[in-house]
Amino acid sequence: MAKNAHAKLEALAAQLERKLGENLVAFALYGAAVRHDTREQDRELTTLLILNDASPAALRPVEVEIAGWVKKGNPPPLIFAEHGWRGATDVFPIEIEDIREAHQVLRGRDPFDGITTTREDLRRELEREIRGKLLRLRTEFAAAAPNGKALGELLLDSAGTFFVLFRAVLRLVGRTPPQTPKTLVHETADAATLDAAAFDWVLDKIVGHNVPPLKAHDPIGNHYVEQIERLAQFIDTYDTTRTQGANP
Numbered sequence: 001m002a003k004n005a006h007a008k009l010e011a012l013a014a015q016l017e018r019k020l021g022e023n024l025v026a027f028a029l030y031g032a033a034v035r036h037d038t039r040e041q042d043r044e045l046t047t048l049l050i051l052n053d054a055s056p057a058a059l060r061p062v063e064v065e066i067a068g069w070v071k072k073g074n075p076p077p078l079i080f081a082e083h084g085w086r087g088a089t090d091v092f093p094i095e096i097e098d099i100r101e102a103h104q105v106l107r108g109r110d111p112f113d114g115i116t117t118t119r120e121d122l123r124r125e126l127e128r129e130i131r132g133k134l135l136r137l138r139t140e141f142a143a144a145a146p147n148g149k150a151l152g153e154l155l156l157d158s159a160g161t162f163f164v165l166f167r168a169v170l171r172l173v174g175r176t177p178p179q180t181p182k183t184l185v186h187e188t189a190d191a192a193t194l195d196a197a198a199f200d201w202v203l204d205k206i207v208g209h210n211v212p213p214l215k216a217h218d219p220i221g222n223h224y225v226e227q228i229e230r231l232a233q234f235i236d237t238y239d240t241t242r243t244q245g246a247n248p
Contacts, residue, residue, distance in 0.1 A: 010106070023051050048111065155220075163181060
């Protein structure tokens with residue numbers, strides 16, 4: 001993370017700590033800025049804020065700070081009441097494990113102390129998420145396919161979401177997700193019997209390599225969607241009893 005971004009984040013953390021006092025349970029940075037899996041300029045400062053009381057009245061003391069943070073182009077913090085955070089393990093296991101894997105506590109205590117998720121909950125959410133994302137991908141693909149530029153933008157825009165799901169797939173099968181997108185894709189392809197080459201154009205584009213622009217109805221787009229469909233089928237038939245353990 002750039003020094004300037006780190007200074008702004010630290011300033012926000014100090015303001016939240018001062019104004020929330022004992023109501024603040026944890027404030028943490030998570031995601032790409034911790035994982036370093038994208039270019040510096042693409043690393044959004046995604047944050048998690050957990051409070052004892054997250055009611056509208058309890059948030060009022062920090063409304064100005066959060067509004068200012070968002071006005072500068074940053075995503076608003078993901079805000080949980082602590083009881084809601086601890087009760088969300090069966091609903092959001094993908095998100096919880098993804099944050100657990102790449103987070104840095106800035107204030108308060110580690111929000112993952114005593115937090116566990118199960119593989120069955122993970123598989124259930126993963127199936128729901130990938131089916132929903134695949135439905136959206138198909139819908140947008142139909143509109144973008146006739147235009148090479150729009151098709152390329154669609155693949156790039158969707159990749160980040162699918163990379164989150166790829167990490168969840170690896171946790172489901174008992175593997176630790178790697179840090180870099182290329183290794184992540186290849187390990188997911190190995191686990192789910194996908195063709196990793198379907199994602200080569202996106203991976204090269206992400207790291208700044210010169211790649212040829214896509215053409216209308218480019219086969220690269222077709223191959224990409226086909227492999228996401230194949231991944232959905234893998235999740236649909238995956239037996240969670242094949243891997244033992246309480247935590248993904």
